[in-house]
Amino acid sequence: MAYLNEHYLKLKSGYLFPEIARRVNVFCQDNPKAAQHLIRCGIGDVTEPLPPAVIGALHQAVDEMSRRETFRGYGPEQGYEFLREAIAQNDYRDRGLEIAADEIFVSDGSKCDCGNILDVLGHQNRIGLMDPVYPVYVDTNVMAGHTAAADESGAYPGLTYLPCGPGNGFVPQPPPERLDIIYLCYPNNPTGAVATREQLSAWVNYASKNQAILLYDAAYEAYITDPEIPHSIYEIPGARECAIEFRSFSKNGGFTGLRCAFTVVPKTLLASTGNGQSSSLHPLWLRRSSTKFNGVSYVVQRAAEALYTADGKTQVRQLIDHYLANASVLREGARAAGLEVFGGVNAPYIWAQAPRGITSWQAFDSILHEANVVITPGAGFGRNGEGFFRVSAFNSRANAEEVARRLQRLKW
Amino acid sequence: MAYLNEHYLKLKSGYLFPEIARRVNVFCQDNPKAAQHLIRCGIGDVTEPLPPAVIGALHQAVDEMSRRETFRGYGPEQGYEFLREAIAQNDYRDRGLEIAADEIFVSDGSKCDCGNILDVLGHQNRIGLMDPVYPVYVDTNVMAGHTAAADESGAYPGLTYLPCGPGNGFVPQPPPERLDIIYLCYPNNPTGAVATREQLSAWVNYASKNQAILLYDAAYEAYITDPEIPHSIYEIPGARECAIEFRSFSKNGGFTGLRCAFTVVPKTLLASTGNGQSSSLHPLWLRRSSTKFNGVSYVVQRAAEALYTADGKTQVRQLIDHYLANASVLREGARAAGLEVFGGVNAPYIWAQAPRGITSWQAFDSILHEANVVITPGAGFGRNGEGFFRVSAFNSRANAEEVARRLQRLKW
Numbered sequence: 084m085a086y087l088n089e090h091y092l093k094l095k096s097g098y099l100f101p102e103i104a105r106r107v108n109v110f111c112q113d114n115p116k117a118a119q120h121l122i123r124c125g126i127g128d129v130t131e132p133l134p135p136a137v138i139g140a141l142h143q144a145v146d147e148m149s150r151r152e153t154f155r156g157y158g159p160e161q162g163y164e165f166l167r168e169a170i171a172q173n174d175y176r177d178r179g180l181e182i183a184a185d186e187i188f189v190s191d192g193s194k195c196d197c198g199n200i201l202d203v204l205g206h207q208n209r210i211g212l213m214d215p216v217y218p219v220y221v222d223t224n225v226m227a228g229h230t231a232a233a234d235e236s237g238a239y240p241g242l243t244y245l246p247c248g249p250g251n252g253f254v255p256q257p258p259p260e261r262l263d264i265i266y267l268c269y270p271n272n273p274t275g276a277v278a279t280r281e282q283l284s285a286w287v288n289y290a291s292k293n294q295a296i297l298l299y300d301a302a303y304e305a306y307i308t309d310p311e312i313p314h315s316i317y318e319i320p321g322a323r324e325c326a327i328e329f330r331s332f333s334k335n336g337g338f339t340g341l342r343c344a345f346t347v348v349p350k351t352l353l354a355s356t357g358n359g360q361s362s363s364l365h366p367l368w369l370r371r372s373s374t375k376f377n378g379v380s381y382v383v384q385r386a387a388e389a390l391y392t393a394d395g396k397t398q399v400r401q402l403i404d405h406y407l408a409n410a411s412v413l414r415e416g417a418r419a420a421g422l423e424v425f426g427g428v429n430a431p432y433i434w435a436q437a438p439r440g441i442t443s444w445q446a447f448d449s450i451l452h453e454a455n456v457v458i459t460p461g462a463g464f465g466r467n468g469e470g471f472f473r474v475s476a477f478n479s480r481a482n483a484e485e486v487a488r489r490l491q492r493l494k495w
Numbered sequence: 496m497a498y499l500n501e502h503y504l505k506l507k508s509g510y511l512f513p514e515i516a517r518r519v520n521v522f523c524q525d526n527p528k529a530a531q532h533l534i535r536c537g538i539g540d541v542t543e544p545l546p547p548a549v550i551g552a553l554h555q556a557v558d559e560m561s562r563r564e565t566f567r568g569y570g571p572e573q574g575y576e577f578l579r580e581a582i583a584q585n586d587y588r589d590r591g592l593e594i595a596a597d598e599i600f601v602s603d604g605s606k607c608d609c610g611n612i613l614d615v616l617g618h619q620n621r622i623g624l625m626d627p628v629y630p631v632y633v634d635t636n637v638m639a640g641h642t643a644a645a646d647e648s649g650a651y652p653g654l655t656y657l658p659c660g661p662g663n664g665f666v667p668q669p670p671p672e673r674l675d676i677i678y679l680c681y682p683n684n685p686t687g688a689v690a691t692r693e694q695l696s697a698w699v700n701y702a703s704k705n706q707a708i709l710l711y712d713a714a715y716e717a718y719i720t721d722p723e724i725p726h727s728i729y730e731i732p733g734a735r736e737c738a739i740e741f742r743s744f745s746k747n748g749g750f751t752g753l754r755c756a757f758t759v760v761p762k763t764l765l766a767s768t769g770n771g772q773s774s775s776l777h778p779l780w781l782r783r784s785s786t787k788f789n790g791v792s793y794v795v796q797r798a799a800e801a802l803y804t805a806d807g808k809t810q811v812r813q814l815i816d817h818y819l820a821n822a823s824v825l826r827e828g829a830r831a832a833g834l835e836v837f838g839g840v841n842a843p844y845i846w847a848q849a850p851r852g853i854t855s856w857q858a859f860d861s862i863l864h865e866a867n868v869v870i871t872p873g874a875g876f877g878r879n880g881e882g883f884f885r886v887s888a889f890n891s892r893a894n895a896e897e898v899a900r901r902l903q904r905l906k907w
Binding site for chain 2 (some may be wrong): 084086087089091092094126128129130131132133135141142145146148149150151153154155156157191192194195198199202203204205206207208222223226233240257263264273293294296297337340341342348354355356357359367370374375376377379380381382383411420440445479
């Protein structure tokens with residue numbers, strides 16, 4: 084008899100975004116007229132087209148695939164050298180950071196990598212993660228059998244949740260207990276918070292002392308405007324020995340539909356066997372990539388390379404500036420509506436506190452029904468997200484301005 | 496202290512193809528003149544450019560991504576409806592097979608899916624696989640902790656190897672013992688063998704009786720020329736209740752560098768919890784896909800869709816006919832060289848038996864040094880591959896003809 088992986092049965096059946104979609108569908112069916120001017124600021128998906136430099140590179144790569152002499156079949160599973168070199172140079176060496184091209188692994192998405200990284204880690208690790216949290220970190224640990232069934236609050240025993248709120252600026256301090264693997268995400272999804280050099284240094288020190296590993300998700304790095312905020316965990320001395328960094332082209336180049344990201348696994352990062360022998364994780368991740376993956380589409384890798392050209396950089400800057408200006412409009416609109424607002428300065432997300440006594444889902448329903456705007460209820464990201472909601476700045480300027488106006492007309 | 500997944504340390508360090516590459520490099524450095532006319536028939540990678548229908552669809556999809564009105568961000572993780580519908584209609588319904596579009600999962604490669612499928616299966620399953628075997632089936636089970644360390648022959652205790660050879664036409668019969676998960680690959684890589692309706696029926700009956708699951712890898716389905724040979728496991732009554740099918744656009748459309756494949760998980764396929772409760776695997780695989788994957792690039796899905804147009808079908812047929820004609824040339828060449836030859840009729844691989852007493856790697860070295868041709872030693876696919884070698888038909892006609900000539904000049 085074939086057995087299934089029972090840990091999947093512990094997962095809550097309704098993932099956040101399907102439940103949002105369900106409520107939006109019901110609303111649209113019941114209110115066809117209002118549905119016509121519905122504005123979606125829920126899911127964090129880009130809205131602007133791909134930059135011209137990317138479009139040009141794609142067409143050229145497609146033409147190469149049409150001729151026998153320039154056709155490309157299987158590429159290197161880790162990614163083409165041309166792209167890994169461009170990443171190493173622009174994202175790291177130009178910032179004075181020592182990351183070699185062969186420490187970079189090109190993939191089809193950060194979500195995939197954040198999940199797949201558990202493949203090369205032991206099941207006995209004690210896992211820490213922020214709350215509120217990107218649900219993928221939690222769910223992939225549940226699937227891997229690292230938790231018991233969820234408790235009444237929706238938390239999974241077996242994981243250590245590090246509360247984030249206005250009190251700590253949404254950046255947890257390292258805890259007194261020993262954790263082995265800690266997920267950190269800055270600029271943060273969903274709160275839009277960033278971590279300072281001092282805060283990240285505290286985590287690198289903690290990891291060094293405990294031989295722990297930081298899984299550092301920097302998918303929103305391009306949105307950092309404050310010159311004092313680190314763009315990479317490797318700006319912190321000692322991070323090459325304790326951190327894996329996840330980056331994405333989704334939110335800078337607008338690649339959510341094209342699919343390309345990368346993960347940095349420094350060769351100096353060690354982990355341990357059960358009997359205490361240290362070993363580099365790099366060859367394990369390389370082995371995973373070459374056995375369970377076949378590389379990213381050649382044409383997409385050429386598109387990602389184009390983001391690092393002079394034109395590409397200018398065009399990415401314009402995209403980011405567009406979304407950040409939206410964030411500013413939304414932030415001011417929410418403030419003018421009397422809400423306490425976080426994020427939106429170094430991130431494309433506004434994290435707003437609903438008026439006292441109103442839950443996240445009540446806020447969701449009010450904003451949907453009264454303002455005809457879709458946001459994301461904070462409770463969907465964990466216990467400490469209760470009472471908050473996320474507004475995405477991925478939209479047209481006109482829509483951002485309209486949402487700002489509608490928020491101010493809300494009667495809570 | 497962070498722990499690594501120790502099961503990775505059981506993997507043999509030299510994967511087959513890196514070892515081949517190493518020997519080829521040494522040869523080329525030592526023999527620069529001979530290296531100039533080296534012909535590669537090793538790795539199964541296509542050589543011909545993408546069909547014009549695909550190129551046209553790619554350019555059009557790229558243009559869509561350049562305009563705000565037609566830009567696509569995140570797509571459905573399971574794949575766009577337009578592609579899943581085209582697959583369901585052309586690959587299944589047109590053959591009278593009941594597979595719904597929502598039972599199809601579009602992915603970036605069959606290799607990924609063959610590995611990832613273990614995520615939704617329990618660790619207590621008894622695993623059966625053919626020998627010789629596509630190494631990914633073995634290695635992903637080692638990584639998941641389903642085996643002990645390899646024995647001296649390279650086999651992993653904990654897996655049940657089903658010997659394949661000339662005696663059984665490279666199609667194993669179901670064993671007397673109970674297995675829970677069985678990998679079957681037809682047309683077979685590496686042997687080029689196909690399974691008849693009767694042979695597949697025996698496996699479906701076995702799986703039904705034992706509530707086992709067949710993982711049916713049909714990546715080379717397009718090469719079947721014999722009208723009596725099933726193209727899909729779902730041609731066998733009862734397979735919807737016991738089989739998952741893996742398909743790929745790599746070897747029909749030439750997508751090895753573009754990346755697109757699909758997996759069929761029928762909703763009627765059940766697996767069991769540890770305490771004997773049956774549950775459908777479909778929602779688990781859907782949950783895995785939406786949590787650990789973000790869908791295939793939109794432009795690549797449009798490219799795959801184009802393979803199902805009238806022009807696309809004609810162009811794919813021409814590609815397949817080209818490679819199959821190469822296979823025929825190689826097959827006749829190897830026969831004329833006095834070798835016993837299998838495969839190459841319904842598959843792009845020739846499986847040749849080296850003269851008595853010559854090992855696979857000796858054959859590899861002889862053919863490299865004397866004929867300046869790269870083949871794949873059969874022993875790299877398992878114990879029962881010893882004494883055989885694989886010749887890939889993915890090449891130009893001129894190269895295939897030259898290889899056929901050179902094989903005949905070999906002095907063993």
